[in-house]
Amino acid sequence: MADKxxxxxxxxxxxALGLGTWQGxxxxxxxxxAHALKAGYRLIxxxxxxGNEDEVGQGLAEAFAAGLKREDVFVVSKVWATxxxxxxxxxxxxxxxxxxxxxxxxxxxxxxLMNPEGNxxxxxxxxxxxxxxxxxxxHVDTWKQMEKLVATGKTKAIGVxxxxxxxxxxxxxHATIKPAVNQIENHPALPQQEIVDLCKQEGIHIMAYSPLGxxxxxxxxxxxxxxxxxxxxxxxxxxxxxYHIPRGSTVLAKSVTPSRIDANLKxxxxxADDVKVLNDYSDRLGKEKKFQRFxxxxxxxxxGFPDKx
Ligand SMILES: NC(=O)C1=CN([C@@H]2O[C@H](COP(=O)(O)OP(=O)(O)OC[C@H]3O[C@@H](n4cnc5c(N)ncnc54)[C@H](OP(=O)(O)O)[C@@H]3O)[C@@H](O)[C@H]2O)C=CC1
Ligand SMILES: O=C[C@H](O)[C@@H](O)[C@@H](O)[C@H](O)C(=O)O
Numbered sequence: 001m002a003d004k005x006x007x008x009x010x011x012x013x014x015x016a017l018g019l020g021t022w023q024g025x026x027x028x029x030x031x032x033x034a035h036a037l038k039a040g041y042r043l044i045x046x047x048x049x050x051g052n053e054d055e056v057g058q059g060l061a062e063a064f065a066a067g068l069k070r071e072d073v074f075v076v077s078k079v080w081a082t083x084x085x086x087x088x089x090x091x092x093x094x095x096x097x098x099x100x101x102x103x104x105x106x107x108x109x110x111x112x113l114m115n116p117e118g119n120x121x122x123x124x125x126x127x128x129x130x131x132x133x134x135x136x137x138x139h140v141d142t143w144k145q146m147e148k149l150v151a152t153g154k155t156k157a158i159g160v161x162x163x164x165x166x167x168x169x170x171x172x173x174h175a176t177i178k179p180a181v182n183q184i185e186n187h188p189a190l191p192q193q194e195i196v197d198l199c200k201q202e203g204i205h206i207m208a209y210s211p212l213g214x215x216x217x218x219x220x221x222x223x224x225x226x227x228x229x230x231x232x233x234x235x236x237x238x239x240x241x242x243y244h245i246p247r248g249s250t251v252l253a254k255s256v257t258p259s260r261i262d263a264n265l266k267x268x269x270x271x272a273d274d275v276k277v278l279n280d281y282s283d284r285l286g287k288e289k290k291f292q293r294f295x296x297x298x299x300x301x302x303x304g305f306p307d308k309x
Contacts, residue, residue, distance in 0.1 A: 008180045009203040010157045018043030020254030028256040033059025047078040053097035078109035087145040106155035113137035147177045164304035183207040189292045191282040206249040214294040224281040242267045
């Protein structure tokens with residue numbers, strides 16, 4: 001299933017599976033990206049905030065030197081929160097680090113602004129240690145800047161990330177260009193059906209992040225996941241990644257371990273029983289109010305996600 005793609009509302013094809021690079025340790029990301037591209041991955045998900053886009057660029061350069069064409073890879077970057085009033089600068093900084101002329105998709109990483117003149121380029125803090133957030137900023141203004149980027153040719157498409165239903169409903173009436181993508185945390189312990197359904201209705205493609213539960217893959221031991229994995233004789237990771245394909249979403253799996261990068265490429269067709277087991281698991285967690293976000297940056301902002309609203 002390595003070459004399966006979905007269609008974006010821009011007409012672009014987006015691969016169903018991508019390599020994540022968040023928390024890819026220095027020195028490991030270049031090798032991971034180069035290995036993934038050699039193994040057959042065609043989507044690399046990065047961000048300025050990850051602090052490793054230079055290594056992502058080096059991995060891409062190695063693959064290009066080996067014959068891969070730029071147009072055969074779908075590269076994603078995101079405008080970080082200290083650049084949401086300076087989106088073109090944010091994009092250019094990412095392009096410079098990646099060593100590319102354009103990305104295929106540029107996302108608003110989180111719908112907020114952190115102080116562009118604060119005490120750090122990426123994580124400015126107030127004297128009390130809290131994040132230095134400009135709360136008067138309207139995320140719709142960021143989107144109006146993002147719309148202008150398409151004409152520059154520096155990104156083929158624009159989209160959002162970490163947009164709940166509430167935020168998307170604030171944005172859409174003002175959007176001249178509809179977001180091509182909403183990248184959100186998504187897995188059986190956080191199905192986010194409300195926002196997934198709204199995006200489907202609006203023609204906005206979902207990219208699912210932290211499919212294994214993020215660092216250390218805590219969902220790999222969830223009982224229903226293990227049960228399905230045993231039935232098919234595949235690793236639990238395969239079940240968690242494959243869950244997104246019938247949902248029509250792209251899934252991002254991060255690994256810097258070559259054997260895992262290879263294993264994660266092998267998605268399977270889950271049958272109707274498997275899908276039911278996973279959906280029942282989600283329903284159970286929902287009823288018990290146990291939906292779980294594993295990615296919880298300390299912004300101190302209520303984003304309207306279903307685990308805490
Ligand atoms: N837009 C946003 O705000 C966000 C976007 N993302 C994107 O989504 C990507 C994926 O999400 P992420 O949070 O990184 O977490 P994942 O759910 O992809 O889990 C990554 C963890 O699982 C481990 N792992 C990977 N494959 C396997 C396997 N087959 N068996 C066992 N363990 C495995 C990795 O270890 P190791 O690397 O050591 O092999 C790592 O510890 C990110 O890297 C990023 O690109 C993620 C979070 C937020
Ligand atoms: O993309 C991954 C996550 O959103 C990540 O960018 C944030 O969690 C960031 O590390 C933060 O602390 O705010």
